[in-house]
Amino acid sequence: MIVTTAPKATETMMNKAKKAVQHFSATYISREGASVRQMMDTYNEPLLICESKRLLYYDGHQNNPFFFHPNSAMFRGKGFMNTRKDPLVNALRLEEGMKVADMTLGLASDAVLASLAVGETGKVFGTEAHPIVSYIVREGLGTYETNRIELTRAMRRIEVIGDTNLNWLMELKDESIDVIYFDPMFEAEVAGSSGMIPLKQLLNKSEKRDVLSRSIKEAKRVAKHRVVLKDHFRSERFKELGFTKQIRPSATYHFGVWEKE
Secondary structure: EEEEEEEOOHHHHHHHHHHHHHOOOOOEOOOOOOOOOHHHHHHHEEEEEEEEOOEEEEOOOOOOOOOOOOHHHHHHHHHHHHHHHHHHHHHHHHOOOOOEEEEOOOOOOHHHHHHHHOOOOOOEEOOOOHHHHHHHHHHHHOOOOOHHHHHHHHHEEEEEEEEOOOHHHHHHHHHOOEEEOOOOOOHOOOOOOHHHHHHHHOOOOOOHHHHHHHHHHHHHHEEEEEEEEEEOOOOOOOHHHOEEOOOOOOOOEEEEEEOOO
């Protein structure tokens, strides 16, 4: 991978570039006025551009770069702060001080809502196995500034785990996380969301049922209270994986809940 900056590099950009080069053992090349296409054609490598307020990643197979943005978490978060209600928060039955794990982090929209709900005394973890996605989302959560301090603080409290959810869960003790959440319905969810297309192009979300089943089994061991699965309303996975489906009229997705006895 090639790491570079915007055409007029600042000290902030250079510091971000140095950090990325070290993290990925990548190669830094000065931009020197070259366009993105010129750099990709010249070096035939994926390109990470370090701007002052964001990182942009081009893998050579997509027209639009991948970068961090809180996406739907902005309006969902503001709505939750006004009403203390959100379908995800309600399904997970989150309370102040809880430990929550989002096993399908993506752009962390759900994790931000969970972080708002559990507050400063709680903790939210999110697993993302793709190294580029986990790095960019971790950096974004740590630097993105919103116009609501509660939202910004909620983003800062999220801990990004750069690993598969199965590997991470297997390392945890029994009943060490209050609530564990899975959203493997990626293809159906992003069909109408153009802002999610670069992420969709990066990640292979054709969920293998045997792997998901193993992760769910581990999650049921690790969860203290419950495991929640979000999926398409026609999905058979709720029944196959032992979840009680919560019907949401007129919604394209439902939540399935497994409660620890």
